[in-house]
Amino acid sequence: MTLPIIDRVFPIDPEDLLPAITPDNQQFWDALGRGEAIAQNCDGCKRTRYPIVPVCPYCGGTAWNWKTLSGKGTVFSWVRYVRSYLPEFEDLMPYVVLSVQLEEGARMFGRLLDKLDRDAPISIGAPVEMVIERWPDGRHVPAFRFATKGK
Amino acid sequence: MNPRGAVAIVGAGSPGLFRASPDTPINLAEQAVSRALDDAGLKRSQIDGLIIQIGSPRGTDYDLAASMLGLNVRFAAQPWAHGRFGATVLTHAAMALSWGLADYILCFAAYNNSSFGRHGSKERPSYGESLREGGGPHAETPHAGLTAPVAGAGMAAQRYFHKYGINPGKLAAVPLAFRRHAMLNPEAVMRKPLTREDYFASRYIVEPLRLFDCSVPVDGSVAFILTTAERARDCKKPPIQLLGVQGIHAGPNEFIFGQPGLGVNQSDVFDYKPAGADDLVFRMAGVKPADIDLFTTYDAFSPIVLWALERYGYCKPGEAADWIQNGRIELGGELPVNTNGGFLSAGHFNSWGEILEIVRQLRGEAGERQVRNAELAQWGTVVGDSIIFGRDRTGAKELS
Numbered sequence: 001m002t003l004p005i006i007d008r009v010f011p012i013d014p015e016d017l018l019p020a021i022t023p024d025n026q027q028f029w030d031a032l033g034r035g036e037a038i039a040q041n042c043d044g045c046k047r048t049r050y051p052i053v054p055v056c057p058y059c060g061g062t063a064w065n066w067k068t069l070s071g072k073g074t075v076f077s078w079v080r081y082v083r084s085y086l087p088e089f090e091d092l093m094p095y096v097v098l099s100v101q102l103e104e105g106a107r108m109f110g111r112l113l114d115k116l117d118r119d120a121p122i123s124i125g126a127p128v129e130m131v132i133e134r135w136p137d138g139r140h141v142p143a144f145r146f147a148t149k150g151k
Numbered sequence: 152m153n154p155r156g157a158v159a160i161v162g163a164g165s166p167g168l169f170r171a172s173p174d175t176p177i178n179l180a181e182q183a184v185s186r187a188l189d190d191a192g193l194k195r196s197q198i199d200g201l202i203i204q205i206g207s208p209r210g211t212d213y214d215l216a217a218s219m220l221g222l223n224v225r226f227a228a229q230p231w232a233h234g235r236f237g238a239t240v241l242t243h244a245a246m247a248l249s250w251g252l253a254d255y256i257l258c259f260a261a262y263n264n265s266s267f268g269r270h271g272s273k274e275r276p277s278y279g280e281s282l283r284e285g286g287g288p289h290a291e292t293p294h295a296g297l298t299a300p301v302a303g304a305g306m307a308a309q310r311y312f313h314k315y316g317i318n319p320g321k322l323a324a325v326p327l328a329f330r331r332h333a334m335l336n337p338e339a340v341m342r343k344p345l346t347r348e349d350y351f352a353s354r355y356i357v358e359p360l361r362l363f364d365c366s367v368p369v370d371g372s373v374a375f376i377l378t379t380a381e382r383a384r385d386c387k388k389p390p391i392q393l394l395g396v397q398g399i400h401a402g403p404n405e406f407i408f409g410q411p412g413l414g415v416n417q418s419d420v421f422d423y424k425p426a427g428a429d430d431l432v433f434r435m436a437g438v439k440p441a442d443i444d445l446f447t448t449y450d451a452f453s454p455i456v457l458w459a460l461e462r463y464g465y466c467k468p469g470e471a472a473d474w475i476q477n478g479r480i481e482l483g484g485e486l487p488v489n490t491n492g493g494f495l496s497a498g499h500f501n502s503w504g505e506i507l508e509i510v511r512q513l514r515g516e517a518g519e520r521q522v523r524n525a526e527l528a529q530w531g532t533v534v535g536d537s538i539i540f541g542r543d544r545t546g547a548k549e550l551s
Binding site for chain 2: 022057
C-alpha cells in the first residue's frame with residue numbers, strides 16, 4: 001500500500017532534525033522514500049513495535065520481521081506548540097504533534113498536517129492516516145492528517 | 152549489615168539558587184562545600200569521597216572539582232548529566248560508605264543554566280540527545296517537531312487526563328501550593344503571590360501545560376556530606392539518616408515524565424498498579440506512607456507530582472488530581488509536599504533543593520515553614536527513585 005508523499009517546504013534549510021541512518025533503521029527510512037511505512041513485528045508474540053529496538057518490549061524476543069503498516073490509526077495523545085523552539089517549524093505555529101495509535105498496535109509520534117486554530121479541540125480516538133513528507137535533503141518523514149471521511 | 156540508618160547526612164550547605172548568578176560553577180561549588188563543611192564541623196582534609204551531579208559544560212566535572220577545591224579523595228563518581236540523578240547520587244554515596252570505599256563523602260551539584268539556550272532548542276548543549284537511537288530522553292522526536300522536555304510531560308498528561316476523565320484545571324493546585332510554600336522560603340526565586348486567576352490566565356508553554364506548570368531554571372549549588380551512622384554522631388548537628396532507599400526504575404514501561412501504562416514512548420498501555428506501601432523504600436525503612444510527615448518530589452512539571460503521589464501509595468492511580476485539592480499538600484495539610492517551593496517556585500535544582508529542605512525540616516531549621524514534629528520525610532519521584540530520611544533517635548544529641 002502506497003502512502004501519499006508531499007513536499008515539505010521549509011523557511012530555512014533543515015538541520016539536525018533527523019536521527020542518523022544506521023544499519024538498524026536504514027530499511028525504515030528507505031521504505032518511507034517509496035511511500036511505505038514499516039515497523040518491526042515480533043516473531044514470538046506477533047506484536048508490532050516502534051521505535052526500532054533489538055529486543056521486543058512486550059515479550060523479550062529477539063527474532064522479528066518487518067511488517068508493512070497501513071498508515072491508519074487514531075489519536076492516542078497530543079500536544080500543541082504555540083511558540084517555536086526550532087526555526088524549521090517557526091512558520092507552522094501553532095502546530096500539533098500527535099502520538100498515534102497505529103492499527104497494527106505500535107504508537108508513533110508525528111506532526112498533524114491539518115492547519116487548526118490555536119484553540120481548536122482535538123479528540124483522542126479521532127481517526128488519522130499517515131502522510132509522508134519529502135524533505136529538501138532527500139529524507140522522508142512520517143506525519144499524519146485526519147482521516148478523510150467516507151474512505 | 153542492615154542498611155536502615157547505616158548512613159546519614161551530617162552536613163548541608165548552599166549559597167542559594169539564583170535566576171542568574173555571575174559566579175562560575177566552581178565558585179558556586181566552593182560556596183556550597185565550605186558551608187557544608189562548617190555545618191558538619193568537618194575539615195576539608197577529612198573528605199575522602201566525592202560524587203558530583205551535572206558535569207560540563209553547565210557544571211563541574213569530578214576531576215577538576217577535586218583538584219580546584221583542594222580535595223584528595225579515594226572514591227569519585229559522576230552520573231549522566233541529567234537532573235534525574237540527584238537522589239541517586241546520595242544512594243550511591245550510602246553504598247560506597249557501606250563498602251568502606253570512603254569515610255566522608257561530599258556530594259554536590261553546582262551548575263549554571265542561565266548562560267545556555269532554552270531546553271528543546273539547538274542552543275542547548277544536550278540537544279543532540281534528541282537524535283539518539285530510539286528517541287530523546289524525554290520523548291524528543293525533532294523531525295516531528297516534538298522537542299523540549301515539557302512536550303513529553305504534556306503528552307503523558309494529556310493521555311492521563313483522558314484515561315481517568317480528569318479536568319486539567321485541577322493541576323492548578325500543585326503550582327499554587329508550592330508558591331505559597333516558596334513565599335515562606337527566603338531562598339526561593341519565585342516569591343510573589345500566585346492566584347488561580349494568574350494560573351488560568353497564563354499562556355501555554357506546550358499545551359496542555361501552562362507557564363506555571365513548568366519549573367523555573369536556576370543557577371546555584373547545594374552540597375551534602377554523608378558518613379556512617381557511628382561517625383555521624385561526632386558531627387556538629389543531629390544526623391539525618393537514610394532509613395530506606397530505592398533506585399531509579401528503567402525499562403520499556405518507564406518514561407521519565409509519565410506514569411507506567413500511559414503509553415508514552417514504548418510503554419505498553421495497561422492499568423498501572425503501583426507497589427505503593429509495599430515498595431522497597433518503605434519496607435527497608437519499616438514505615439508506611441501514613442507515617443511520613445512531609446514528601447518532596449521532582450516537580451519539573453506539575454503533572455509529575457500527581458504520578459509520584461500515586462506511585463508511593465498516597466492515593467490510587469487516577470485519584471491524585473482530586474486528592475491534592477483543598478490544601479492537602481500544603482503546610483498544615485495531611486501531607487505537605489515540596490515545602491521549600493519545589494522546582495516550580497524555589498527553583499529547578501534537580502532534587503538538591505528539596506533534599507536540603509528535608510534536612511532542614513528534620514533538624515527543625517525550616518523557620519516559618521517548619522512542619523511541626525517532623526520526624527520522617529520522603530523524597531520520591533515518578534520514576535521510582537526514593538529515599539526516606541529520619542532524624543537519628545539513638546544518639547545523645549537532641550534538638551534544643
